[in-house]
Amino acid sequence: MMADNSFQQKKITISGSRSHTLDQxxxxxxxxxxxxxxxYLAIGLRMVDLTLLRHAGNKAETAGSEDIKPLDRPLRGTxxxxxxRLMATSLKMASVYADxxxxxxxxxxxxxxxxxxxxxxxxGLLGKLSSGKRFIWIQRDVTPKQEYAINALGNPALGxxxxxxxxxxxxxxxxxxxxxxxxxxxxxxxxxxxxNKQLAEGEKPVQLTIDLRIQHILHRELDKxxxxxxxxxxxxxxxxxxxxxxxxxxxxxxxxxxxxxxxTDLQKFNSATLGVFEMGSTFxxxxxxxxxxxxxxxxxxxxxxxxxxKIGRFTISDFHAKRRPxxxxxxxxxxSNVGTAKMAASLGNNGLRNFYKTMGFMEQAPVELPERGFxxxxxxxxxxxxxxxSFGHGIAVSPLHLMRxxxxxxxxxxxxxxxxxxxxxxxxxSLIPDGVRVVSAQTSDQMRQLLELxxxxxxxxxxxxxxxxxxxxTGTAEKNQNGSYEHKALLSSFLGVFPIQSPxxxxxxxxxxxxxxxxxxxxxxxxxxxxxAVASVIEQMGPLYQIPxxxxxxxxDIEREMGVYMKELKEGSSLAALGTDH
Amino acid sequence: xRKSTLLWLFFATLCGITLFHxxxxxHDERVKLAALDVSISKEExxxxxxxxxxxxxxxxxxxxxxxxxxxxxAPMKGSQFARVxxxxxxxxxxxxxxxxxxxxxxAKPDIAAVTVAPPPIIKILKPEAPAVIRPTPPxxxxxxxxxxxxxxxxxxxx
Numbered sequence: 001m002m003a004d005n006s007f008q009q010k011k012i013t014i015s016g017s018r019s020h021t022l023d024q025x026x027x028x029x030x031x032x033x034x035x036x037x038x039x040y041l042a043i044g045l046r047m048v049d050l051t052l053l054r055h056a057g058n059k060a061e062t063a064g065s066e067d068i069k070p071l072d073r074p075l076r077g078t079x080x081x082x083x084x085r086l087m088a089t090s091l092k093m094a095s096v097y098a099d100x101x102x103x104x105x106x107x108x109x110x111x112x113x114x115x116x117x118x119x120x121x122x123x124g125l126l127g128k129l130s131s132g133k134r135f136i137w138i139q140r141d142v143t144p145k146q147e148y149a150i151n152a153l154g155n156p157a158l159g160x161x162x163x164x165x166x167x168x169x170x171x172x173x174x175x176x177x178x179x180x181x182x183x184x185x186x187x188x189x190x191x192x193x194x195x196n197k198q199l200a201e202g203e204k205p206v207q208l209t210i211d212l213r214i215q216h217i218l219h220r221e222l223d224k225x226x227x228x229x230x231x232x233x234x235x236x237x238x239x240x241x242x243x244x245x246x247x248x249x250x251x252x253x254x255x256x257x258x259x260x261x262x263x264t265d266l267q268k269f270n271s272a273t274l275g276v277f278e279m280g281s282t283f284x285x286x287x288x289x290x291x292x293x294x295x296x297x298x299x300x301x302x303x304x305x306x307x308x309x310k311i312g313r314f315t316i317s318d319f320h321a322k323r324r325p326x327x328x329x330x331x332x333x334x335x336s337n338v339g340t341a342k343m344a345a346s347l348g349n350n351g352l353r354n355f356y357k358t359m360g361f362m363e364q365a366p367v368e369l370p371e372r373g374f375x376x377x378x379x380x381x382x383x384x385x386x387x388x389x390s391f392g393h394g395i396a397v398s399p400l401h402l403m404r405x406x407x408x409x410x411x412x413x414x415x416x417x418x419x420x421x422x423x424x425x426x427x428x429x430s431l432i433p434d435g436v437r438v439v440s441a442q443t444s445d446q447m448r449q450l451l452e453l454x455x456x457x458x459x460x461x462x463x464x465x466x467x468x469x470x471x472x473x474t475g476t477a478e479k480n481q482n483g484s485y486e487h488k489a490l491l492s493s494f495l496g497v498f499p500i501q502s503p504x505x506x507x508x509x510x511x512x513x514x515x516x517x518x519x520x521x522x523x524x525x526x527x528x529x530x531x532x533a534v535a536s537v538i539e540q541m542g543p544l545y546q547i548p549x550x551x552x553x554x555x556x557d558i559e560r561e562m563g564v565y566m567k568e569l570k571e572g573s574s575l576a577a578l579g580t581d582h
Numbered sequence: 583x584r585k586s587t588l589l590w591l592f593f594a595t596l597c598g599i600t601l602f603h604x605x606x607x608x609h610d611e612r613v614k615l616a617a618l619d620v621s622i623s624k625e626e627x628x629x630x631x632x633x634x635x636x637x638x639x640x641x642x643x644x645x646x647x648x649x650x651x652x653x654x655x656a657p658m659k660g661s662q663f664a665r666v667x668x669x670x671x672x673x674x675x676x677x678x679x680x681x682x683x684x685x686x687x688x689a690k691p692d693i694a695a696v697t698v699a700p701p702p703i704i705k706i707l708k709p710e711a712p713a714v715i716r717p718t719p720p721x722x723x724x725x726x727x728x729x730x731x732x733x734x735x736x737x738x739x740x
Contacts, residue, residue, distance in 0.1 A: 085640060169634060467663065
């Protein structure tokens with residue numbers, strides 16, 4: 001059997017130690033061959049599997065994993081209002097470019113591109129496409145629809161470059177609150193700046209306390225007032241007096257954050273939080289509250305406003321001088337500078353200064369915006385400072401300061417923390433303010449009565465809203481320009497609170513340098529320019545927020561309550577004809 | 583060749599094949615995952631685009647213009663509210679249910695009950711002044727919390 005085969009010779013039997021070695025070598029060869037065979041078999045099977053059995057399978061498997069990567073960087077986060085409506089977002093926007101050397105029929109391509117891109121004309125496109133340049137922009141930031149249409153052309157000469165683009169759907173409606181970003185998408189103003197980190201991470205949207213509906217109403221009414229009185233600008237705010245939540249905030253002139261490059265510095269300036277102004281008579285709120293809260297002064301306390309006060313080179317006089325001694329409510333309703341100054345003087349210099357400090361008028365007002373103005377106040381504080389700051393001259397604060405302090409005076413005496421983001425206690429909403437007590441509940445109640453009186457029977461009568469018991473204070477300050485006060489350049493304001501019996505919201509309107517019109521008999525004071533704007537805001541906001549109106553309480557009630565302190569109310573003559581204030 | 587060697591060999595090969603198969607499967611799943619991630623982020627992107635479009639369509643300025651042009655409605659005013667007790671009396675034939683009196687009492691909206699409104703100091707200073715003519719329903723824990731709920735609802739805060 002061994003002899004009839006040519007391989008036979010290999011089977012020569014060798015005995016001894018060598019025979020073992022050979023056996024081992026042969027076994028290894030067989031093993032090796034087996035492994036190889038199995039490998040080939042596996043590859044063969046896999047090839048059959050891939051080519052015959054699975055060739056119509058998932059295309060992604062054939063594309064190679066290197067081509068498919070999820071987005072490396074999240075888009076910048078969104079900003080939404082209190083009802084979840086979009087205020088700012090980011091989108092990937094494609095820009096189209098062309099390699100003109102690859103275009104074979106420029107006329108045809110230019111025609112189809114002109115159909116897709118309405119911003120481009122045929123001639124311009126043809127020029128670009130036949131320029132022969134290797135790289136030329138066709139259009140920046142095309143919409144997703146246009147991108148799809150251009151892709152569908154399938155022309156190899158066209159390409160896209162994707163960039164993140166920040167988008168503000170409501171344009172200039174809340175421009176100063178939201179702020180804007182630079183070209184790299186880093187926030188450089190407003191909420192975009194103060195919440196840059198959270199927005200850059202892109203996980204959670206930033207929800208503001210702003211209500212876009214109220215923001216729109218305030219914007220519209222303030223814009224109307226600014227246009228009607230040919231004013232330079234204006235600012236306005238709506239704040240929840242109990243929680244400090246800012247519901248709306250407007251600064252005019254404003255800008256479209258989608259095109260920040262076109263905006264001037266004046267437009268970009270947030271006068272509601274960064275601007276500081278001498279507020280004028282609205283400050284009598286605080287000096288009167290200081291006096292009442294000190295316990296030294298009561299409604300029935302009388303101050304002599306017969307003659308102007310002369311101190312140094314200053315003369316303090318009244319715009320509607322009554323030339324007689326006045327009670328505290330009379331001083332407030334006639335907006336008597338002399339009376340207020342004397343009332344403040346009775347507290348002593350430290351009395352008023354310390355009260356202003358408690359009211360936050362000597363520090364930045366807290367809010368989640370980088371643009372916060374520093375108040376300007378007299379330093380050192382002299383006797384005359386007490387007199388002038390009592391009616392809002394010689395001290396400049398931002399509208400935000402004013403709103404915060406006024407909220408504290410009417411909400412029962414607790415200083416709220418102004419916020420655009422809301423408190424953590426939002427879900428556990430309590431209408432009882434949480435913060436430091438700055439005046440007693442009794443003083444707060446008296447302030448509410450005074451504010452109501454101003455609207456019912458005084459300089460704020462244009463802010464009367466049927467059903468919503470508005471209380472408020474007008475202010476008309478002469479602007480200090482280059483060291484002297486200009487009679488023609490006014491800062492007219494109205495600070496309204498409603499419903500005044502148990503306040504929920506404070507509404508502020510400030511009109512910068514309004515010019516009187518025929519309708520207003522030439523007056524450009526707060527009562528004529530800002531008060532109607534506040535009234536319109538309240539009239540629209542009340543029903544929207546389902547605040548039940550109180551149609552029973554009328555001016556007779558407050559007149560009856562306050563008449564005992566007011567000589568002229570007692571005598572029956574109306575104060576509503578005052579029309580202006582100072 | 584010993585049987586045990588062959589057995590080991592067989593096992594080693596089996597392990598090799600299993601390992602290869604598993605790693606191949608992992609690779610496949612990874613590719614699938616990446617493809618899914620891409621389609622998710624594409625979906626998210628298009629949702630974002632739609633949200634943005636919705637934002638543009640809901641511009642208050644635009645809505646106001648459209649409402650003026652196409653609706654016969656105007657924003658509500660405070661003076662358009664009425665109270666239950668202001669309604670005209672029911673016809674005499676209708677039996678007034680017993681519960682009605684109670685509902686009337688509690689239905690009157692009055693936020694003063696929940697906010698910090700101390701009684702007007704004026705009454706203390708001026709005893710001869712007539713009482714304020716707004717009757718306030720008694721504040722009980724139940725009415726208080728119910729009103730709070732209403733107020734919270736009206737604020738649109740969840």
